[in-house]
Amino acid sequence: MEDRQRAVKMKTIIIATKNKGKIREMAEEFAELPVIIRALDEFGELPDAVESGHTFAENARIKAAFYSRLTGQACLADDSGLEIDILDKRPGIYSARFAGDNASDGDNNKKMISEMKKAGVDSSNARYKCVLAFFDINGRILQAEGECEGKIKLSPKGSNGFGYDPYFYIRGGKKSMAEISALEKNEISHRGKAVKRMKILLAEYLA
Ligand SMILES: O=P(O)(O)OP(=O)(O)OP(=O)(O)OC[C@H]1O[C@@H](n2cnc3c(O)ncnc32)[C@H](O)[C@@H]1O
Numbered sequence: 547m548e549d550r551q552r553a554v555k556m557k558t559i560i561i562a563t564k565n566k567g568k569i570r571e572m573a574e575e576f577a578e579l580p581v582i583i584r585a586l587d588e589f590g591e592l593p594d595a596v597e598s599g600h601t602f603a604e605n606a607r608i609k610a611a612f613y614s615r616l617t618g619q620a621c622l623a624d625d626s627g628l629e630i631d632i633l634d635k636r637p638g639i640y641s642a643r644f645a646g647d648n649a650s651d652g653d654n655n656k657k658m659i660s661e662m663k664k665a666g667v668d669s670s671n672a673r674y675k676c677v678l679a680f681f682d683i684n685g686r687i688l689q690a691e692g693e694c695e696g697k698i699k700l701s702p703k704g705s706n707g708f709g710y711d712p713y714f715y716i717r718g719g720k721k722s723m724a725e726i727s728a729l730e731k732n733e734i735s736h737r738g739k740a741v742k743r744m745k746i747l748l749a750e751y752l753a
Pocket residue numbers: 562563564565568597624625626627628641642651654674707708709710711735737
C-alpha cells in the first residue's frame with residue numbers, strides 16, 4: 547500500500563494528558579503502531595478532567611472518556627502515581643496534588659520530604675503505578691497496567707524524567723529514576739510496562 551493510502555486508512559489516537567513528561571515517554575513508543583498520534587495541546591485550551599475516581603483505573607477511564615467526548619477522537623489517558631509504604635501508600639492517586647491543587651513537581655517533592663521526616667525515616671520502599679485507558683468514539687475500552695518497585699530516599703540525584711524521579715531509586719541499584727536514560731526508564735518503569743501491554747491490545751484492536 548502506498549504511504550498516502552495508508553495515511554487515509556490510519557486511525558488517530560490522542561495521548562490525552564496535560565503532563566509533558568508522560569507525553570515524552572509515550573509518544574515514541576506508540577509511534578510504532580499504524581496510527582496517527584496526536585497530543586492534547588493540538589486541540590487548544592481544553593478544561594481539566596475532574597479526577598474524582600478512587601483508583602488509578604477509575605481516573606484513567608474518566609480522563610479517556612472525558613477527552614474523547616471533547617475531541618471526538620479516540621483517546622489514551624494515563625493515571626499514575628507513587629505509593630510510599632511508610633506513608634501508608636500515600637500520595638497514591640493524589641500524587642499530582644500532594645501539596646495542593648496546581649502544585650508543581652518541586653512543591654510535591656518538598657511535601658514528600660517533610661512527610662518522610664515527620665515519619666522519622668530517610669528511606670522507604672515504594673512503587674510507581676500506572677493505568678492506561680483507551681476509549682474510542684464507539685465506547686470500546688482497552689486498559690493496561692504497570693508497576694515499578696523501588697525506594698524513596700531523601701537525597702535527590704539526576705535531572706532526567708519528571709515528578710518524583712530524582713528521589714525514586716530503582717531496584718537493586720544505586721541509581722535514581724532521574725539518572726537513567728528515557729530508553730532505560732521505559733524498559734523498567736510502570737508506564738513503560740503499561741505501554742508495552744497497551745501496544746499489544748491496540749495492535750489487536752487495529753487489526
Ligand atoms: O492527569 P494528567 O493530565 O495526565 O497529568 P498529571 O501530571 O496530573 O498526572 P496524574 O493525575 O496521573 O498524576 C500523576 C503524578 O504522579 C507522579 N508520577 C507519575 N508517573 C511518574 C513518573 O514516571 N515519574 C515521576 N513521577 C511520576 C507525578 O507527580 C505526576 O504528576
